[in-house]
Amino acid sequence: MAEATIKEGFLCPICHKDLRSPNNLIAHFQDLHSEEQDILKSIKDIYGIAKKKILKIDDKDLELFKKEITLEKYYLEYSEPQEPGPAKSHTDYFKAIRRERLDHRTTETNKLVIRLDRLLRFYGSDRKQQEQELVAWLDGSTVNRCPSCASVFNITRRQHHCRLCGSIMCNSCSYFLPYETAQTIVAPVTSLNNQEQGAAKESDSLRICNHCLDMLECRRRVQIEQMIQPIICQLYSHLQKNKFQIQNSVDMYNKMYTSLVSGETTYLLQDLQSLRTTIADKAQMIDTLSKKIASLPVDPETPKAVALQNSIRKATSIYIKDYLLTLPAPPTVHELEKFKKNYLMKAVDDDIMPTPKTSIKKVTVTTGWSPANVTNDSIVVEDDDPLLEQMNIVRNYIDQARKAQRFEEVASLQENLEMLKKMYRQQQAKPNTDK
Template sequence: MAAANEDEILEGFLCPICKADLKSASQLTSHFESLHQEEQDVLKSLKDIFGKAKKIILNNDENDLKETFDRALKFNYQEQAYYSQEQVIGVSRSSTDYFKAVRSARLERYATETNKLLIRLDKLVCNMPSEPNLRKQYEQEVVPWLDGSSVKLCPNCAKTFNITRRKHHCRLCGSILCHDCSLFLDLNIARAIVDPSAAISAEVQDQESLEKNGLRLCEHCYNLVELRKQIQDSRNAKTVVMTAYEQMRSLMEQAKPAVAMYEKMCQSLFDGETTYNLSDVNAMRGRIGKLAEGIDLLSKQIAAHPSTPGTREARLHAAIRQAAAHYIKEDLLSLRKLPTEAQIEEVRRQRYERAEKQIQMERQRMEAEEISNETAGASSAAMVDHDDDDPLLEQMNIIRGYIKEARRELRFEEVAILEANLKELKKEYQFLKLSNRS
C-alpha cells in the first residue's frame, strides 16, 4: 500500500516508483525489472519483503491447521474414552429438553393454533340455536368477525367482491372469504371432534343441506380441524386382532343364553311337557353349533396373526386361542344328550295318565259337592254348553298361532311364555266345562 498524496490512499500491488497497480506480485516484479533497472537495491528489498510476507502467511496457516487438527484429535480421544468406559447400572441421561427444543419449532405453533380453534369449535356447537338469525348472532358473539368494509378482494382467490360474489366469514377465525373458497364442516362431525365419546349420525348430508346447516370455514381452519379428526380416528382405529376378538366375545355372549335355553328345553322334554318338541331343541342345538364354529374360526384367525415368536403379543394370541378352545369344549360341545321320540312319548303318556286321574278325582269331588247342594241342580240344568261360541277357545286358537310363528323364528323364550298362558286357559276351560256338565 502506498500514498500518492495526503488525501488519497491507494491499495494493491503498487509500484514504489510510478505507483502503478500491477494486480499481482509476479506482474509487479517483472514491471520493476523492465522499467526500473537502475533501482536494483529497491528491487532486492522488495523481493525480501515478499519472501518474509510469504513465510509469515505460510507459518500462520500451518499453525492454524496444526491447532485445528490437535483440537479435533483431542475431542476424538475424549469421545472414545467416554463411550469405552463401563456404564454404571441405574445411571441415565434425560433428553427431554433437547427433544422439546427440536419439536417445538415445528409443532408447537400448529398445536397451539389447533387448540384455540377446538376451544372455539366447542363453544360454537354447544347450545347453538337452530333459528338462522339467532345462530348467526350467536356465532358472531363466540368468534368476532373481521371488518370487511375495506376488503375489496377475496384473500384466497383474489377475486373482486360484488353483488353476486358476497363476503362471508370463517366461523372459527373470523376472516373474510368468498363462497367458492368456503368449506363446510358437518355439525355432527364437529361435535364428535370436541367430544370423541359422542355418537356420529350415519345420515349423509348432500351439499345443499351441508351448506345450510354446516359451519362455514376457511381452508386453513378446515385443514387444521380435519387433521385433528384424522389423529382421533387413527387413535381410535381398531386393529385386526381387536376386531376379531370383539366379534368372538359377541358370539360368546350370544351362546351363553342359548345354552341356558337348550338346557331348559331338554328338561322340559324329560319332564314330559308339551311346551317344546324335539325339532325345537334340535334347532337350538344347531344354532349353538354355528356359534361354536364362529368362535373357533375367529380364535384361529387371532392365533394365526403375524407376530414375533416369544413376544408378549404372540403369547397373548396363543392364550386367546387356548381359552376359546376350552370354552367350546366345556360349554358348547358338552351339551346334554337329547331323549328319543319313544322316550318322550312314554313320559308324556305317563304324564297324561296322571293328569287324567287328577281330573277324574276332581270331577268326582265336584259331583259329590253338587249332590250335597240342594239348589245346585236347578241352576245347573239351566246351563247350556256352547263350545263353538266360547271366547276361551278362540283365544286359545290365537295363542296357538302365535306359538307356531315363534317356533318358526326360534324365539323359544316367547314360546315358553305363550305355552304357559295356553295351559292356564286350558285349565280354566276344563274347569268351566266340568262345572257345566255337573
Template sequence: MATANDDEILEGFLCPICKADLKSASQLTSHFESLHSEEQDVLRSLKEIFGKAKKIILNNDDSDLKETFDRALKFSYQEHRWLDEEQVIGVSRSSTDYLKAVRSARLERYATETNKLLIRLDKLVCNMPAEPNQRKQHEQEVVPWLDGSSVKLCPNCAKAFNLTRRKHHCRLCGSILCHDCSTFLDINVARAIVDPSAPRTSQPDHEITEKNGLRLCEHCFNLIELRKQVQESRNAKTVLVTAYEQMRSLMDQARPDVAMYEKMCQSLFDGETTYNLTDVNKMRGRIGKLAEGIDLLSKQIAAFPAEPGTRQARLQTAIRHAAAHYIKEDLISLRKLPTEAQIEEVRQQRYERAEKQIQMERERMERQRQRKEEIAGPSASRVDTRQDDEDSPLLEQMNIIREYIKEARRDMKYEEVAILEANLKELKKEYHLQKLSNKS
C-alpha cells in the same frame, strides 16, 4: 401493496423488484430468493418490514406469540450465520440440537394455535342457537369478525369482491374470504372433535352448507382436520382388537342360547309339549354355528404376527386357549337329547296322570251334585247350562293361542312359546272343568 405510478395502486403479494403478484407469501418468498437474492438493499428493507410486524404483534400482549417470534428470529439468524461461515474440509458438526429446537418451536406454535381454535370451536358449538340471526350474533360474540370495509380482494384467491362475490368471515379466526375459498365443517363433526365421547353423525360433503356447518378458511379447516385425524388414529381399532370383539360378541350370543337349550331339553324329559324335538335340534345347530365362529376367530387371533415370547404373543395364546376351553366345556358338551320313543313314553305317562286327575275331579263334582240334589229334593228344577262345543269361547281362545304358538316356533322365539303353552294349558284345564260342570 405497492404504487406503480401516480394513478395506479396495486394490491396483493407483490415482488418489490418486478412487481409481480405471487398470490401467496410462500410463493413470494420463493420467487424473491430464486430471482432477486443479490438485492441486498431490498433484503434489508424486508428485515425492516419484519421488524415493524414484530412491533405490531408485540403490542397485542400475547406472550406465547412473542416467545415464538423471538425464537424464530434467533434460529433464522443462527441458520444464516452457519451458512455464511466458511466450511473446512474434513470437519463435521452435529445439527441435531438445532433441528430439535426448530422443530419444537414449530410444533409448539401449531399446537398452541390448534388449541386456541379448539377452545373457540367448543364455545361456538356449545348452546348454538337454531335461529339464523341469533346464531350469527352468537358466532360474532365468540370470535370477533374483522372489519372488511377496506378489503377489496379475497386474501386467498386475490379476486375482487363485488355483488356476485360477497365477503364472508371465518368462524374461527374472523378473517375475510370469498365463498369459493370457504370450507364448511359439519356441526356434528365439530361437536365430536371437542367432545370425543359424543356420537359422531356427519352429513355428506356435498350436503354441508352454512345452515348445518361452520364456514372456515382453509388454514383453520386444515388445523381442525389434522386434529380430527389424530383423534381417529388414536381411536382406530387394530385387526386384532376387532377380531377379539367379534369373538366376545359371539360368546355373548351363545350364553342365553345354551341356557334355552338346557331348558328345552328338560321340558322334553318332563314330557311337556311346549317344545318338540325339531325346535331343540334347531337351537343345537345354532349353538354349533356360534362355536364354529368363535373357534375361527380365536385361531385368527393366535395366528396374528407377534414376536415370540413377548407379552402380545402370550396374550394371543391365552385368548386361543380360553376360547377352546369355552367351546369344549360349554358349547360342545351339551346335554344329549332324548329319542322320539323316550319322549312319547314320558308324554304318555304324563297324559295318563292328567286323565286320572281329571277323572278324580269329575267324581268329586258328581258327588257334590248328588249332595245338592238330596238337599233340594227330586222336584227341584234344573237349569241346563250346557253349551255346544262349537260355540264355546274357550275353544276359540285356544285355537288363537295355537296359531300364535306356530308363529313363535317358526321365528324361534321359544320364550314366547313357553308362555303361550302355559296359557293354553290353563285354558284346557278350565275347559275340562266347564264340561264337567255342564254335565252335572
C-alpha cells in the same frame, strides 16, 4: 513517471490478457500464440508444479491435523471414569407445561365446536347478521394486510371474516367448510332434527380461517381414530358377542333337556334338536374366529402379541371342548315316551296333578306377530266362542315363536294355552252341572 499497474490472475505472457482460468489460458495460447511452443510448455510445467505443491501442502496439513486430534494426546488424562454428578428429573415440569397447553387447546376446540353447532342452525336471508351476533367480527379499519399471506387489501382483494373466531383474512386464505362435514364434526353435541337438516342446501358452507380449520381437523382425526379399532380387537369383540349369545342358548338347552327328561310336555323334542343345531353352528363360528385371530400377522418387535393371540385361541378351544361339546344328546323318541309314562305313573301314585318343575319366565309378546290367517283343524268354531278364537291366536303365536327359536316365549305361551283350555273345559261342563 506514473507507477505501473499491477495485474493479477491467469495472464497471457504475450498479450497480458486475463483469461480467469488455466484451461482458458492454455486454449487462448494455442489458438493465438501457437508459434511460441516453448512458452506454452513452460506455462504447463509451472501450473503442474504449483498444483503438486498445493496438493502436497494440503496433505501435510491433513496429516498434521490428524496427529493433533489423536486420543493419546488429548484424552490420556481421562482414562479413569468420572463420577456422575447430581441429576434432576424435569418430567413433572414438562407434564405440567404440556397439560396446561393441552387444556388450553381443548378448551378452544370445544368453543369452536359449540359455535359451529349453533351456526348450523342459522338459515335464511338474515344468516349473516345472526353469525355476527354469535361471533364478534374484528374491526378491519386498521388492518391493511392479510395476517396469513401479508397481501395488501384493496378493491380487488377484499377483507373476509372467519365465522368461528371472527378474525380477518383474504379470500385466498379462506377455507369453505361444507355443512355436511361440519355436521359430522359436531355429531356428538348437535341437536338438529330432520327438518332443520333438510332445510340446508348441499352447496351451503361456512368460511373459516386456517387456524380454526387445523383445530377442527385435529378433533376429527381423534374421533376417527377412536372409532377405528385394530383388526384383532374387531375379531375379539365379535368372538365375545357370539359367546354371549351362545351362553343364552346353552342355558335354554339345559332347561329344555331337563324338562323333557322329567317327562313334561312344555317343550317339544324338535325344539331341542333345532336348538342343538344352532349351538353347533355358533360353536363353529367361534372356532373360526379364534383361528383368524391366531393367524393374524404380528410385528416381530412385539412378541407379546403372539402370546396374546395364542392364548385367545387356546382359551376358545378349551371353552368349546369343555363347555359346548359336553352337552347331553337329545333323547330318542322311545326314551321320550318312556319318560312321559313314568312321569304320569308317578303323578297317579302321588294322587296329584302334573305340575311343571321348570320355572317358566313370564314374557310379553312385543315382536309384532300377527294372528291373521289362523287355521286349526282340530277345533271348529261353531258359535264364535271368544275362548276358542283366543286359543287359535295363541297357537299361532307359539308357531311363530318356535320358528324364531324363542323358546322362553314358547313356554310362556304354552302355559297360557293350557290355562285357556282349562277355562274352556270348565265352561263346557257348567251347563251339565246346572241340569
